[in-house]
Amino acid sequence: MASVSLSSRLNxxxxxQYMSLPQGERVQVTYIWIDGxxxxxxxxxxxxxxxxxxxxxxPEWNFDGSSTYQAEGSNSDMYLVPVRMxxxxxxKDPNKLVLCEVLKYNRLPAETNHRMSCNKVMEEIxxxxxxxxxxxxxxxxxxxxxxxxxxxxxxxxxxxxxxxGVGADKCFGRDIVxxxxxxxxxxxxxxxxxxxxxxxxxxxxxxxxxxxxxMGDQLWVSRFLLHRVCEDFGVLATLDPKPMTGNWxxxxxxxxxxxxxxxxxxxxxxxxQAIEKLGKxxxxxxxxxxxxxxxxxxxxxxxxxETASINDFSAGVANRAASIRIPRQVGQExxxxxxxxxxxxxxxxYAVTKVIAYTCLLHSEDREESEEENIPAM
Amino acid sequence: xxTSTSSKLSKAVKQHYMxxxxxDKVQAMYIWIDGxxxxxxxxxxxxxxxxxxxxxxPEWNFDGSSTYQSEGSNSDMFLIPAAMxxxxxxRDPNKLVLCEVLKYNRKPAETNLRNTCKQIMSMVxxxxxxxxxxxxxxxxxxxxxxxxxxxxxxxxxxxxxxxGVGADKAYGRDVVxxxxxxxxxxxxxxxxxxxxxxxxxxxxxxxPTEGINMGDHLWIARFILHRVCEDFGVVVSFDPKPITGNWxxxxxxxxxxxxxxREDGGLKIIEESIDRLxxxxxxxxxxxxxxxxxxxxxxxxxxxETSSIDEFSAGVANRGASIRIPRAVGQDxxxxxxxxxxxxxxxxYIVTEALxxxxxxxEEGEEPRDYRK
Numbered sequence: 001m002a003s004v005s006l007s008s009r010l011n012x013x014x015x016x017q018y019m020s021l022p023q024g025e026r027v028q029v030t031y032i033w034i035d036g037x038x039x040x041x042x043x044x045x046x047x048x049x050x051x052x053x054x055x056x057x058x059p060e061w062n063f064d065g066s067s068t069y070q071a072e073g074s075n076s077d078m079y080l081v082p083v084r085m086x087x088x089x090x091x092k093d094p095n096k097l098v099l100c101e102v103l104k105y106n107r108l109p110a111e112t113n114h115r116m117s118c119n120k121v122m123e124e125i126x127x128x129x130x131x132x133x134x135x136x137x138x139x140x141x142x143x144x145x146x147x148x149x150x151x152x153x154x155x156x157x158x159x160x161x162x163x164x165g166v167g168a169d170k171c172f173g174r175d176i177v178x179x180x181x182x183x184x185x186x187x188x189x190x191x192x193x194x195x196x197x198x199x200x201x202x203x204x205x206x207x208x209x210x211x212x213x214x215m216g217d218q219l220w221v222s223r224f225l226l227h228r229v230c231e232d233f234g235v236l237a238t239l240d241p242k243p244m245t246g247n248w249x250x251x252x253x254x255x256x257x258x259x260x261x262x263x264x265x266x267x268x269x270x271x272x273q274a275i276e277k278l279g280k281x282x283x284x285x286x287x288x289x290x291x292x293x294x295x296x297x298x299x300x301x302x303x304x305x306e307t308a309s310i311n312d313f314s315a316g317v318a319n320r321a322a323s324i325r326i327p328r329q330v331g332q333e334x335x336x337x338x339x340x341x342x343x344x345x346x347x348x349x350y351a352v353t354k355v356i357a358y359t360c361l362l363h364s365e366d367r368e369e370s371e372e373e374n375i376p377a378m
Numbered sequence: 379x380x381t382s383t384s385s386k387l388s389k390a391v392k393q394h395y396m397x398x399x400x401x402d403k404v405q406a407m408y409i410w411i412d413g414x415x416x417x418x419x420x421x422x423x424x425x426x427x428x429x430x431x432x433x434x435x436p437e438w439n440f441d442g443s444s445t446y447q448s449e450g451s452n453s454d455m456f457l458i459p460a461a462m463x464x465x466x467x468x469r470d471p472n473k474l475v476l477c478e479v480l481k482y483n484r485k486p487a488e489t490n491l492r493n494t495c496k497q498i499m500s501m502v503x504x505x506x507x508x509x510x511x512x513x514x515x516x517x518x519x520x521x522x523x524x525x526x527x528x529x530x531x532x533x534x535x536x537x538x539x540x541x542g543v544g545a546d547k548a549y550g551r552d553v554v555x556x557x558x559x560x561x562x563x564x565x566x567x568x569x570x571x572x573x574x575x576x577x578x579x580x581x582x583x584x585x586p587t588e589g590i591n592m593g594d595h596l597w598i599a600r601f602i603l604h605r606v607c608e609d610f611g612v613v614v615s616f617d618p619k620p621i622t623g624n625w626x627x628x629x630x631x632x633x634x635x636x637x638x639x640r641e642d643g644g645l646k647i648i649e650e651s652i653d654r655l656x657x658x659x660x661x662x663x664x665x666x667x668x669x670x671x672x673x674x675x676x677x678x679x680x681x682x683e684t685s686s687i688d689e690f691s692a693g694v695a696n697r698g699a700s701i702r703i704p705r706a707v708g709q710d711x712x713x714x715x716x717x718x719x720x721x722x723x724x725x726x727y728i729v730t731e732a733l734x735x736x737x738x739x740x741e742e743g744e745e746p747r748d749y750r751k
Contacts, residue, residue: 003383012390089398142383149383163444164419166604168382168520169613175387178468179395181405181422186398195421198444232391306443306450318454318482320443328454328482329439 003142003149008234019091027051028095030088031061031080032224033102036069038112038291039239039346041224051094058082058098070102070110078110079103084217089183090228097187099221112291114350115216121354122212125361129260131337132215132353133192133208137251137345138226139243140173140201141236147201147244148173148235158247162200172201173235180205180222180229189222190214198249198306208256212357216350219253239346241290241300250300250307251345255352258337259361267335274360275315275324275338281359282313282323288355290344297344308341380519380526385611396468404428405472407465408438408457409601410479413446415489415668416616416723418601428471435459435475447479447487455487456480461594466560467605474564476598489668492593495727499589501749502738506637508714509592509730510569510585513599514628514722516620517550517578518613524578524621525550525612535624539577549578550612557582557599557606566599567591575683576626585633593727616723618667618677627677627684628722634733635714644712651737652692652701652715658736659690659700661744665732667721674721685718 029052030045044063052058065071065078080100088095102110109116122130140148149172150156165171177194184191184205192206207218223239230237242250261270278285290296294310303309308323315324315338317331323342330336343352404425412419421440429435442448442455457477465472479487486493499507517525526549527533542548554571561568561582571582582603584595600616607614619627638647655662667673671687680686685700692701692715694708700719707713720729735741 004387008388008391012388089395092398160446161417164421164440166418166420166601166608167613168385168608168611171608172382172384173387174384174608175389175392179392182395182398182400185400185403185424191424193421193423229395233387235387306441316451318452320441320450320453327439 003144003146004234005143005231006234008232025050028088028091029058030095030097031082031100032097032221033063033080033100034112034220034348036065036110036112038348040068041220041227042068043224052085052096055082055085055098058085058096061100065102065104065110070112071104075105077105079107083115084214084221086187086189086221089186089225090232097221097224099217112348114348114354115213118216118350118354119213121357121362125357126212128361129211130357130361131209131211131258131263132349132356133206133210133256133337134215134219134343134349134352135204135206135252135254135256136219136222136239137197137202137204137253138237138239139199139251140176140203140230141238141243143234143236145236147199149201156200159198159200159249162196162202163198164195170200171196173203176229176233176235176237177203177205179233180226183225183229184222187221187225189218189225191222197251199244202249202251209258212353213350215353216348219349239344241296241344241346245299247305249305252300252307252341253343253345253347253349253352255340255343255349255356256337257340257356257360262337263335265335268330271326271330271336271338275326277359277363278324278340278356279313279315281363285340285342285355285359286310288351289342289347291346291348296346297342300344301342380521380523381611382520382608383611385609402427405465405468406435406475407468407473408459408475408477409598410440410457410477411489411597411725413442413487413489415491415725417445418597418604419445420601429462429473432459432462432475435462435473438477442479442481442487447489448481452482454482456482456484460492461591461598463564463566463598466563466602467609474598474601476594476601489725491725491727491731492590495593495731496590497749498731498734498739502734503589504637505738506588507730507734507738508586508588508635508640509726509733510583510587510633510714511592511596511720511726511729512581512583512629512631512633513596513616514574514579514581514630515603516576516615516617516628517553517580517607518615518620520611520613522613524576526578533577536575536577536626539573539579540575541572547577548573550580553603553606553610553612553614554580554582556610557603560602560606561599564598564602566595566602568599574626574628576621579626579628586635589730590727592730593725596726618673618721618723622676624682626682629677629684629718630720630722630724630726630729632717632720632726632729632733633714634717634730634737636738639714640712642712645707645710648703648707648713648715652703654736654740654742655701655717656690656692657742658744661746662717662719662732662736663687665728666719666724668723668725673723674719677721678719 301310
């Protein structure tokens with residue numbers, strides 16, 4: 001079969017024989033980190049003598065940064081600092097998945113470690129109890145790189161019937177979505193929901209509500225789970241924001257935001273204030289909303305296919321062609337949250353949540369943006 | 379190949395994940411009818427605990443500009459949970475939730491026919507209107523050709539297929555068996571199945587079900603059928619005339635009775651109802667498919683066990699009539715009657731509502747009455 005990998009066709013009964021072997025007291029811990037591309041995930045596993053109960057039980061580790069676009073060979077060791085632990089849905093309890101921050105040889109954060117600066121911002125605005133919900137869109141590809149289940153060398157019928165669809169002629173790859181959902185629930189990721197998207201073979205799941213730094217942690221782990229589930233099935237998930245040119249939707253990571261004030265009676269006023277502030281820093285945000293300083297989003301934010309144009313900032317109630325959408329319910333209840341529709345599917349959620357929190361709650365005309373707040377384009 | 383690529387993903391891999399425990403969290407799949415009036419859409423959300431009743435399920439919303447239901451500039455639409463079922467795909471404690479759709483101004487969406495149906499049914503509670511709907515459908519491969527038919531060709535003529543057995547007569551029985559079991563698990567009132575006259579065509583029946591529940595159960599049964607077919611990698615069509623020529627179409631014969639009809643001497647009430655239906659043929663035809671009669675025009679030809687779309691007729695045991703009174707009912711002088719006009723892709727809410735309006739509320743004329751005034 002052309003569209004699934006060779007690996008996925010290895011005999012699962014043989015695998016099961018080994019996976020069901022008891023492992024005694026010892027526990028496998030898989031360390032996960034973001035590589036030098038700012039989009040790719042890496043992982044390696046070690047054995048611990050006993051099940052870790054908290055993140056503090058998990059030791060620091062290191063890896064070869066010259067093999068992950070992160071260091072030179074002559075000075076290649078980089079540190080892995082565990083930050084959040086999850087259950088492992090692949091090898092199951094008591095084994096763990098551990099999300100890590102990457103530090104350079106001098107213990108400073110690696111270039112694509114946006115978590116550190118994000119955490120600083122979130123600590124500073126703690127009193128606002130900021131919540132996020134991120135809607136991760138993605139496209140399934142066969143191993144040949146063509147969208148999964150599209151006719152070889154061809155295209156399916158135009159968009160229209162696929163969004164939230166059901167049926168073998170509307171829905172491509174639901175098994176993956178179902179399995180990813182279960183894996184997230186098991187692991188402890190706060191998965192909120194899922195649905196089929198407008199382009200066939202495109203899907204979305206939502207993670208949240210999460211407070212502060214947790215949003216980035218949970219979204220990155222959910223992406224790892226997605227890639228691993230796809231690997232098991234022998235297909236690929238791409239977070240590219242515009243996998244197919246032409247009359248096909250792109251893939252975003254709409255980010256929903258609220259603070260304590262926005263959620264309380266009369267909160268709409270604070271939402272509108274926040275939107276005004278966001279309106280003044282459109283370019284700065286666009287730079288942070290994909291890992292290539294806006295170059296990826298240029299292909300996606302065209303003003304068509306339910307996106308706003310990358311050049312203009314706009315906001316509106318229930319308007320899916322605006323940069324910021326205020327949900328209808330929020331407009332009616334005069335409190336709640338808003339949705340920033342600009343982030344690309346392959347964005348770094350630490351960078352996104354950080355700049356939103358900074359612009360809405362910290363930035364003022366007098367305040368100088370620090371080195372950390374200005375992430376250079378790659 | 380006639381089956382989809384998706385259906386060939388490894389089920390062993392899938393099983394590993396589906397067996398993972400999920401703690402107290404519950405997945406609720408919200409289901410609704412889209413702007414076409416025929417298509418079904420669904421999306422899922424996580425709940426913190428198992429809902430015991432429909433009231434525990436929160437309202438939700440969706441992007442109506444992606445379902446032919448609104449413009450992008452004002453796209454939010456509301457999902458109001460209406461009926462809850464067990465989920466035969468993800469199993470307990472997960473749920474399927476059928477929803478009504480409201481527009482941004484909280485008025486029912488154009489294809490939300492449940493709203494009015496519910497009002498009408500509430501007016502006739504004491505009459506206990508019962509319905510049984512016979513849903514016919516055709517299985518297609520992903521190439522759009524009927525499942526099991528030779529590529530680019532046709533099987534032998536109709537005759538041996540109805541209720542048939544054998545690999546040369548029954549195409550796709552696995553789908554039917556799986557669907558039946560899934561409906562039973564989910565709590566749908568499925569009362570039977572059989573192979574139909576055209577090969578790759580099947581029928582299941584839902585009922586007897588009272589009032590608004592008929593529409594709810596039939597829509598969920600259709601959703602389950604689409605999902606089962608998706609799992610097998612085939613497609614189900616509710617088109618009323620999928621193949622032109624000497625091949626049967628697909629209908630949704632609707633059996634109807636009221637408390638009075640079911641009691642001794644009920645035949646008289648049945649005959650009175652049929653007289654009323656005879657005078658309102660055009661109104662019912664408009665209600666009996668999602669295109670105001672255009673779909674049924676291809677099916678109700680007067681041949682292949684249908685009546686002609688232009689004329690109303692009724693008769694005992696007559697399958698060429700618009701209304702058939704079953705032989706047993708003719709003998710017992712009480713029971714129910716069968717309206718054979720609805721198309722397979724009809725909306726059961728408006729079909730059941732039309733029967734109640736004409737037979738119980740005794741409406742006349744081409745337009746339904748607005749009781750809110």
